Amino acid sequence: MTRSLSRDLGITGPLVDGTWLDSTSAGSQDHVNPATARTNGTVLLAGPREVDAAVAAAKQAFPEWRAMSPDRRRRILQRVEELMLQRVPELGRINTFELGVPIRTSAALGHLSAGWFGYYAGWADKLEGATIPPSPRMVSGLDYTVPEPYGVIGIILTWKGPIMSVGMKVAPALAAGNCVVVKAPDLAPFTVARFAEIALDAGLPPGVLHVLPGGPEAGDRLVRHPDVAKISFTGGIPTAKKILDAARHTLKPVLLELGGKTANIVFADADLDEAVTETVRSCFTLSGQGCNLTTRMLVHREVYDRVVTATGAAATALRVRDPFDQHERTLGMVERAAKDSRLVVGGHATDLSTLPPGNRGGYFIDPTVLADVDPRRPAVGPHPP
Structure with missing residues (x-):
């Protein structure tokens, strides 16, 4: 079951086992466009009940998805890439509505995400084991390795670029034969919902991917759920500590991508115009909240005053406008x-x-x-x- 979000964001909620839920246990909230302060639509929030339902459906779908021939999984993921590329303008528009970022940035994020699906689709039929020669001291024997999918993967996305994180995290998990439960950010749920529609249109079996917009309660249940075999999280260090503490009860592995404050180091012989331009670009793209965006400068004292003046002028020249x-x-x-x-x-x-x-x-x-x-x-x- 799919529905269009292209003309009117309207109401969006959890996708569980191929069905969009029309009511949830955690209530709802209005989503406000940060660029216009107008309401985009209503978000139905997932709670522990919806998390349990999604994990159960993913667990049930896992054996069939795992047993599917790798070349068929590859073709499905390649089709996801094709449809995402076709719908980059739509994904960009929705991303700009929910984040308030310029449409050019949103379109670039959509292209990046589609590219990751193409890349990891190529790995779906290349995850091979290996035979290992026995030790010379052994009279006989055979050692070999066989890569196995984890099962159900819980993915917690950040609000600042959810469509990009979908490509980075969901694509490799699916390529390896895992089923995925995504906790979409309650501040930016719409592009993830639109991606889920695209994935279903591409032929992904309904129980393989679930999308749950929700807050901390849904995330905590996802991390603690005994049938979730691994967690992938992008966000801040305080939340990461809570995730690690919750995951220890089931001894599940956790992949963390955490924020930092990267610096440009500007020496006295640097191209100051380029240093200032790149730093200002990084600071104000996604408000500087990107893992490869530099938001500080460490400047040699000989050129410090010149850099401060030039940076102030460059920032003053920026104009805040409608992202469209x-x-x-x-x-x-x-x-x-x-x-x-x-x-x-x-x-x-x-x-x-x-x-x-x-x-x-x-x-x-x-x-x-x-x-x-x-x-x-x-x-x-x-x-x-």
């Missing part, structure tokens, strides 16, 4: 360029009625060609000149 403004900005660039060149084709917003139904909520511009362009004028495209 990039669409209008690109159209404006084309319009200005066409005044002193020749517009061959395009140059206007796409007629959305001509697109497939799944893409009609996107922000598209027809492919555009300009001729007789002065080579000295700024570039026209989605990236700043």
Whole structure:
């Protein structure tokens, strides 16, 4: 059972065994668009009851998914990649609604996630064992290894980039033959829900993937559940400590991806313009909340004052706008360029009625060609000149 989130985010809740639940034990909350302060929709929150149901269904689906031929699992995951790439504009739009980040950033995260599914799909039929030569002291014997999936994997996603984390965490778990229960962040549940629809459309068996938007209570139950064989978590250190403490009761392994405050080290002979540009970009992309984003500078005293002044100027030059403004900005660039060149084709917003139904909520511009362009004028495209 699937339903579209492309036109109206509406109500979203847990996906358990291929069915979207219309009521939950943990109640509901409104989701507020951080860029506009308007309500996007209603989120039905999972509690321990929904976690138990999802884990039970995943446990039941595991033997069949594990026994499925690796090449068939590979083809399903490759189809997930194909559908994600087709729907990147839609995923980006939803991600921007729920996070308030620029549409360009959201689209990039969707492309990254799809790429991981393509990469790990290639591993599905290459997880092989090995035979190990016996010790010379042994008269006879045979040693060999056989990789085995864990079973049910619990994945706890961070709010700052859930669609990217889906690719990093869900794809390898599925490729290895595991079933997955995802606790989607209650602050950003919509792109994960849309991904789940895509996975089902790609042919993933209903019981293999479950999505539960919820808060700490749902996460705690997922970690402590005796039938969850492993936990993967992205987030902060205080929560990670609680997860480790809860996981010790069942001795389950835990994979932690934790935050930090990475620094750019700026020496006196550095390219100061580049150092400032990259640091400012990192600090204000996703509010600096990315594992590879540098949010501090350690600056040599000889150039410290110059760097401080330049960084202040670069930050002042940034403008806070509607995250969808990039669409209008690109159209404006084309319009200005066409005044002193020749517009061959395009140059206007796409007629959305001509697109497939799944893409009609996107922000598209027809492919555009300009001729007789002065080579000295700024570039026209989605990236700043």
